[in-house]
Amino acid sequence: MTAPGLHHYLVISALLFCLGLFGVIVRRNILIIYMCLELMLNAANLALVSFSRFNNNLDGQVMVFFIITVAAAEVAVGLALIVALYRRRQTTDVHDLTTMKL
Amino acid sequence: MNALDYFFYLFAGLTLLCGLMVVVNPFSRNPVTSAMFLVLMMVSLSGLYVTLHAFFLAAVQILVYAGAVMVLFLFVIMLLDLKEEEHRKIKLATLFLGALSVGSIAFILVKLLGNARLVSDAPSAEGSTIELGLKLFRQYTLPFEIVSLLLLVAMMGAILLSKKEIK
Numbered sequence: 209m210t211a212p213g214l215h216h217y218l219v220i221s222a223l224l225f226c227l228g229l230f231g232v233i234v235r236r237n238i239l240i241i242y243m244c245l246e247l248m249l250n251a252a253n254l255a256l257v258s259f260s261r262f263n264n265n266l267d268g269q270v271m272v273f274f275i276i277t278v279a280a281a282e283v284a285v286g287l288a289l290i291v292a293l294y295r296r297r298q299t300t301d302v303h304d305l306t307t308m309k310l
Numbered sequence: 311m312n313a314l315d316y317f318f319y320l321f322a323g324l325t326l327l328c329g330l331m332v333v334v335n336p337f338s339r340n341p342v343t344s345a346m347f348l349v350l351m352m353v354s355l356s357g358l359y360v361t362l363h364a365f366f367l368a369a370v371q372i373l374v375y376a377g378a379v380m381v382l383f384l385f386v387i388m389l390l391d392l393k394e395e396e397h398r399k400i401k402l403a404t405l406f407l408g409a410l411s412v413g414s415i416a417f418i419l420v421k422l423l424g425n426a427r428l429v430s431d432a433p434s435a436e437g438s439t440i441e442l443g444l445k446l447f448r449q450y451t452l453p454f455e456i457v458s459l460l461l462l463v464a465m466m467g468a469i470l471l472s473k474k475e476i477k
Contacts, residue, residue, distance in 0.1 A: 212318040214430040226416040231333035233408040261362040262430035281464035288471035
């Protein structure tokens with residue numbers, strides 16, 4: 209084990225992003241897919257903060273601040289959409305929501 | 311390697327473990343369990359932010375994500391009452407192909423990072439509230455105001471979408 213540098217943080221960020229992507233592909237509950245999207249957003253945040261730390265530039269942290277705000281807005285609207293969808297279709301399984309499929 | 315560096319490995323391991331438990335929990339299919347592990351993952355990620363000296367963002371991460379966003383998630387999960395859908399099985403082919411494709415993407419990313427020559431100075435940037443606030447209100451005033459407008463729009467949208475019927 210060596211002292212953690214930029215590489216270490218970026219590898220963690222990449223792995224976290226891939227975990228989120230795996231969840232989006234494999235899981236079928238639309239709420240869990242949404243949680244995995246949050247996981248991917250957080251991985252991007254981690255990459256931005258570590259770049260900001262190791263390049264002595266605080267702009268990256270301001271960007272993360274904005275990303276957190278936009279993610280909160282996105283969660284509010286997305287969950288409202290899921291609630292509206294559930295009210296109409298009585299399901300949260302993406303395999304049952306295929307109206308727009310050809 | 312000083313004692314503080316061990317915290318990186320501790321929090322990094324915790325973050326990845328909890329992230330894994332959100333996606334593939336071998337013990338439970340319940341969305342509530344996933345949400346709880348997502349809360350744990352947010353908290354350990356804010357620990358990683360502390361090791362990066364981003365103290366303000368660590369606090370905001372816990373307040374906004376672990377506090378507000380996850381409460382909203384849990385609220386919706388319990389509102390929808392998803393009991394009968396827990397026991398549906400994931401197809402083995404989906405699992406295998408998903409793991410294959412995502413695994414190859416992860417391999418490419420990590421290999422790329424291993425070969426990259428990243429420019430990194432000796433770290434000295436401190437993400438304390440004062441510096442971040444000065445930057446936010448001097449250099450980024452306009453985006454800050456636009457984000458406040460975005461939050462207002464999102465709030466109105468959420469209220470409108472979750473009404474019983476849209477007229």
